[in-house]
Structure formats: C-alpha cells, structure tokens
Amino acid sequence: MMRFHYKKAVSLEEAFEFLSQNTDKARILAGGTDLMMDIREKTGYVRGMEVVYDISGIKCLSGIREKAGVITIGALTTHAEISRSPVIGKAAPLLAKACSLIGGPQTRARGTVGGNISNASPCADAATALVALDATVTLTSLKGSRQIPIGEFLPGKEIFEPGEILTEISFIQLKDTETSAFVKLGRRKALAVSRISSAVILEIEGGIVTNARVSVGAAFPVQRRIKGAEKLLEGRWPDDEAIKAAGREAAREMLFITGERWSTEYKEPAVGTIVERCIKQALVVE
Amino acid sequence: MEKMIVNFIVNDEPVSVSVYPHETLLRVLREKLRLTSVKEGCGIGECGACTVILDGKAVNSCLVLAASAEGKTVTTTEGLMRNGKLHPLQQAFIDHFSLQCGFCTPGFLMTAKAFLDENPHPTREEIKMAISGNVCRCTGYHQIVDAIESLSSEKREQVIDAIEDAAGRLDGGEQECPAHPIKHTH
Numbered sequence: 001m002m003r004f005h006y007k008k009a010v011s012l013e014e015a016f017e018f019l020s021q022n023t024d025k026a027r028i029l030a031g032g033t034d035l036m037m038d039i040r041e042k043t044g045y046v047r048g049m050e051v052v053y054d055i056s057g058i059k060c061l062s063g064i065r066e067k068a069g070v071i072t073i074g075a076l077t078t079h080a081e082i083s084r085s086p087v088i089g090k091a092a093p094l095l096a097k098a099c100s101l102i103g104g105p106q107t108r109a110r111g112t113v114g115g116n117i118s119n120a121s122p123c124a125d126a127a128t129a130l131v132a133l134d135a136t137v138t139l140t141s142l143k144g145s146r147q148i149p150i151g152e153f154l155p156g157k158e159i160f161e162p163g164e165i166l167t168e169i170s171f172i173q174l175k176d177t178e179t180s181a182f183v184k185l186g187r188r189k190a191l192a193v194s195r196i197s198s199a200v201i202l203e204i205e206g207g208i209v210t211n212a213r214v215s216v217g218a219a220f221p222v223q224r225r226i227k228g229a230e231k232l233l234e235g236r237w238p239d240d241e242a243i244k245a246a247g248r249e250a251a252r253e254m255l256f257i258t259g260e261r262w263s264t265e266y267k268e269p270a271v272g273t274i275v276e277r278c279i280k281q282a283l284v285v286e
Numbered sequence: 287m288e289k290m291i292v293n294f295i296v297n298d299e300p301v302s303v304s305v306y307p308h309e310t311l312l313r314v315l316r317e318k319l320r321l322t323s324v325k326e327g328c329g330i331g332e333c334g335a336c337t338v339i340l341d342g343k344a345v346n347s348c349l350v351l352a353a354s355a356e357g358k359t360v361t362t363t364e365g366l367m368r369n370g371k372l373h374p375l376q377q378a379f380i381d382h383f384s385l386q387c388g389f390c391t392p393g394f395l396m397t398a399k400a401f402l403d404e405n406p407h408p409t410r411e412e413i414k415m416a417i418s419g420n421v422c423r424c425t426g427y428h429q430i431v432d433a434i435e436s437l438s439s440e441k442r443e444q445v446i447d448a449i450e451d452a453a454g455r456l457d458g459g460e461q462e463c464p465a466h467p468i469k470h471t472h
Contacts, residue, residue, distance in 0.1 A: 003287045006307035006353040029354070036349040037330055039308070052307065054354050080343075104419020105397065107331055109343040110350070190418035191332065 002039050005051040012058050012165075016142045020163025025050040028165065030076055031110040032056075033103065034119045045157070061114070061167060064088060072170040075114025079126070080105070082113060091173035094180040094199050098129035101184055104191040114166045120156030120222070123194040127154060128217030129182050131225060132199035135171040139164045154222045178203045178211075181281035184218075185274050194218040196271055198250075198278040202233070209233045214246065214279070219254045219271050226250045229275065243279045247272035294355045296321070297365030305352040312336045312347040315362060323363035323392035327421070334420030337393040338362050344400035346419075363392035366399065374437055375399055382433040386424030394420050398434045407438050 007026075009015040019026055027049045029035050038046045055061065055076070062076040064085050071091045073082065082088050083100035102108055102116070102125050116126040117137065130150050137153040139146055141163040150169075153159055160166075174180060180201045186192025196219045203211035212233040217223040229246035236242055251272040255264065289304045296319060303318050315321045315338065324347055327335030331346040338347045339361040366373035375395055378384070385391045394417060401408070401416040408416065413434045414427075422430060 001308060003306075003308055005287065006290065006351060008354070008356070029351070032349050032351065032354070033331055036310070036351070040329060052351065054351075056354065103331070104334065105401075105416060106334060106337055106344050106346045106419045107349075110345050190415075 002042060002046065002049070004039075004049055006054065007051055008054040009058055012060060012140075012167075015053070015055055015058065015165060016140070016163055018053060019165065020142055022051065022053070023162040024048060026053045027051075028118075029054040030056055030115040031078060031112040033107050033111040034115055034121075055165070061165075066091065066173070069173050070170055071173050072168050073113055074168055075118075075166045076112045077114075079103075079108035079111050079113065079116070082126075083108065092129070092133055092171065092180070093174075094132060094182040094201065095126065095129040097182040098125040098184075098197070098199065101125055101182075101192075107191075113169060117150070117154070117169070118156045118160075118166050120154050122155075122221055122223065123197065123218040124223070125182070125184060125194055125197055125217065127223045128184075128194075128197045128215050129199045130169060130171065131217075131223045132180070132201050132213045132215040133171040134213070135169050137166060138168045138170070140167040141165070151225065174201065175203065177205055179282045179284070181278050183274055183278040183281060185270060196267070196274045197223075198275045200275075200278045200282045202238070202279070202282050204238075204283075207237055209236060209238050209242075212246075214250065214275065216250055216254070216271065216275065219267060220257055226253055226275070228253060233279070238279065238283055243276050244272075246279060247274075247276035250275040290353055292352055292356050294357060295359045297361055303352070307351070307353050309352045310348055311338070311340075311350040311352045311355055311360070314352040315347060315360070321362045321364050325389055325392060327389070327393075332421070333390070333393075334397060334417075335390050335393045337396045337420065339396050339400050342400065342403070344397045344419075361396070361399070363395050366395065373399075375402070375433070378433040378436050379430070382429045382436060384425060384429040384433040390420060390422045390424075394422065394430055398430075402434065402437060408434075410435055413438075 029052045062074045064087050065072045066087050079099040079102045083096050088096045113126050116124045135150045136147045137150055178201055182199045184194045184197040186194055197217040199215045201213040202209050212230040214226045214229045229249040232245045232249055233242055251268045254271050287306055289306055291302055292305050293302050305314050315324045325335040327333035329348050331349045336347045337344050341358050375398055397417055397420050413431050
C-alpha cells in the first residue's frame with residue numbers, strides 16, 4: 001500500500017498556491033475513479049507522490065452554464081450530472097450520451113469530466129465527444145488562465161505547467177441545423193472500457209451535408225478528428241456509399257497511424273463499422 | 287504518516303474515527319466500524335460489492351479515501367433496517383430469491399436504494415441500467431431485477447388501488463364494473 005498525506009483544498013486560490021509550491025509531490029484528487037486505481041496499481045503517474053490534494057470541495061469548479069450560445073462545464077462536473085443535464089441534452093446530446101456510457105452508475109456519480117480529459121486515456125469517452133465539439137480547455141494558475149483547443153490539450157498530463165489546474169471546458173452549442181451522435185464499442189454491453197468510440201456532428205442543409213465533424217477514440221493513441229472522412233461526407237447527399245467511404249477512411253487512417261497489429265484483422269472493419277453506425281445515428285437512419 | 291480524525295455520519299449516527307490518509311472508506315467501514323456488509327470484491331470499482339450511499343449517491347467505497355468523507359453522510363446495508371424490521375428492499379430480495387451466496391447483495395441493495403429514492407417508478411430497462419455497476423455471479427440478475435421492480439410496481443399498485451377505491455365509492459360501492467377501467471401494465 002502506498003503511503004501519502006491527504007490535504008483538502010479550501011478555495012481555488014489556496015489550491016493554486018499549494019500546487020505551485022508542490023508540483024512534483026502533489027497529485028490532484030477530483031472524483032478519484034482514476035487516481036485511486038493509480039495508487040492501488042502504483043503506476044508511474046503516482047511515483048514520487050507525497051500528498052493527495054483533494055479539490056472536490058471547490059464548488060465554483062462544478063456546474064454547467066450557457067451564455068450567448070457557449071456552453072461552459074466546470075471541471076468537477078460529474079459524468080452523471082452531464083448525462084442528465086437538460087442544457088447538455090439540447091446543446092450537445094453526443095456529450096450527454098458519451099458521459100452516460102462511462103463506467104457504471106457508481107463511477108459516473110464520482111468521476112469528473114476534468115479528470116476524464118486530464119487523465120486522458122485514449123479510451124476516455126468524454127474526450128471523443130469533446131474533440132468533435134471543438135471544445136476549448138481552460139487551464140488556470142496563479143499567473144492567470146490560458147485556453148487551449150482540446151486537440152492540442154490531449155493527451156493531457158504533459159501540458160500542465162507547475163501549479164495549473166484544468167478549471168473548465170467550453171464549446172459552442174450545436175446549431176438547429178446540426179445533428180450528432182456518439183457510439184462506442186466495448187467488450188461487453190455495460191460497464192465497458194471503450195475499444196473503439198466515435199462521435200459525429202453533421203450540419204445538414206437541404207439534405208446536403210455542409211459541414212462534418214468526425215472523431216474517433218480508443219483506436220488511436222489520442223482521440224482525433226478524421227479530416228479525410230469529414231471531406232468525404234461534405235458537400236453531398238449522405239447516402240450509403242458516402243457513409244461507407246467515410247468509415248473506410250477512418251480505418252485507413254488508423255492503420256496509417258498505428259500500423260499493422262495483431263488486432264488489425266478485427267479492428268479495421270470494426271472501426272469502419274462504428275464510424276458508419278455513428279454517422280447513421282446522427283442522420284437518424286439507424 | 288500521521289493519522290487524522292474524520293467526522294462523518296454513518297447510518298444516522300455521528301462518528302469520529304482515526305484513519306491513515308491512505309485508507310479507503312471501504313476499509314474504515316469494514317475494519318474500524320465493523321460494518322461488514324460492505325464487501326471488497328475487485329477493489330478497482332468494477333464489481334460494486336463495496337457500494338455505499340454517500341451523500342445520497344451510490345458510490346464504490348473502494349475508490350473513496352476515508353479522509354475525504356469528512357462531513358459527509360454514509361449509509362450501509364446495516365442502516366437499512368428500522369426498529370428491528372427489514373427494509374422493504376431487503377424483504378423483496380428474500381421474497382424473489384435474489385441472492386444465493388449473498389456476497390454481492392449489500393452492494394445491490396445500496397445501489398437499488400439510491401436508485402429508487404431518485405426514481406420510484408422505474409421501468410425494467412431502467413432498473414437494468416441502474417444495476418449495471420454491480421456484478422452477481424449466482425443469480426443471473428433476473429431475480430434481482432424482479433425484486434427491485436416489485437417495489438416500484440407495489441407502489442404503483444397502491445396508487446391504482448386508491449384510484450379504484452375512489453372510483454368505487456363514486457359508483458356507489460359494491461357494483462361490479464363491466465370492464466376493468468385500469469389495466470396493470472409493467
């Protein structure tokens with residue numbers, strides 16, 4: 001069993017102060033669903049850790065706000081809160097869906113969206129949806145705040161400067177002309193870690209896809225947009241042929257990035273199928 | 287490492303315990319407070335055997351540091367009984383043969399309790415989703431879903447009975463209805 005001190009943050013200001021002085025010794029505890037596993041498994045992430053710094057009591061880091069079409073989610077907002085939020089259900093249903101499929105109910109009650117993307121496992125479901133949403137991540141320290149596109153933020157851990165905390169995540173709500181979906185494939189139906197996940201946002205005008213955002217998680221080292229697949233969908237009627245081509249493009253890109261592996265025979269068609277399925281769900285044809 | 291004092295409410299009683307910072311809530315509940323209904327299954331938040339209700343929410347106590355429970359309210363299966371009588375959920379689990387070895391049962395009870403408190407009239411599908419974070423290797427789950435469903439439908443039947451009574455009184459009592467006005471559906 002690892003030994004360490006425990007300290008609970010009383011305010012955001014105190015947290016900035018404490019973390020800037022204890023960057024190497026402290027690890028942040030939010031929902032604990034990942035950190036407690038790291039402690040148990042003594043992973044590299046907790047090597048040298050002397051204190052668990054619990055920020056879960058900082059109220060201003062929790063909650064969902066909407067202002068002028070921009071949705072802002074506090075880093076400590078739990079997966080359960082996001083998946084049940086009427087604001088998210090309307091503004092970004094793909095994110096609500098992604099968060100509703102993370103772990104089981106007990107994990108969703110504790111796990112936070114900030115933790116999900118900071119820990120930045122390739123299979124973090126919220127991250128796949130947030131990449132499709134072109135979300136912006138806000139990192140704050142005593143020196144002030146900086147905003148980073150999620151595509152540059154991932155894979156999380158390394159980007160933090162001493163004393164920085166991920167404070168919020170924001171994105172522009174979906175337009176009335178946009179439709180979205182999130183699909184994941186796990187090894188079982190419930191409580192599953194994603195093997196492949198996909199999030200899709202399509203803007204449709206007069207039956208034609210005018211703008212497509214396709215992201216894939218778990219099959220890549222980091223969740224990423226599949227620009228090639230997006231191009232294949234844009235400017236045309238989204239028929240079966242276009243959807244299949246987009247799926248094939250995602251599989252091709254996976255092979256290009258990760259190379260041939262023992263799992264390729266299965267994963268190549270599976271990635272294509274999950275992306276196709278996600279596009280079809282966004283189009284409400286499946 | 288220094289020990290620290292944690293004050294919290296466990297099964298309606300205020301408790302102060304001395305804990306190490308690295309001790310989990312699971313360990314403290316079981317070993318210090320002797321609340322042995324809380325089981326350690328996997329220890330990594332996958333099986334739900336250690337589920338307790340923390341401030342109204344079902345959580346895996348193996349993933350909670352005891353130190354972080356300061357000021358919070360915890361309910362375990364020991365806290366379900368009232369005046370020496372089993373909680374209706376416990377009785378329902380017995381009536382529907384929802385346990386065999388019993389190891390997972392306290393976790394299921396706490397998950398079901400938190401779930402029914404939030405959603406008193408769930409559908410069968412909602413119940414299955416609600417217990418998806420708890421693993422049972424004996425029952426095959428159907429009996430557990432039956433037990434939870436029986437409580438929700440029992441409540442529904444009470445409402446329906448009350449409506450029928452009221453309707454009966456309006457009709458003038460004993461008269462037999464030609465067609466039953468309310469169908470029991472699940």
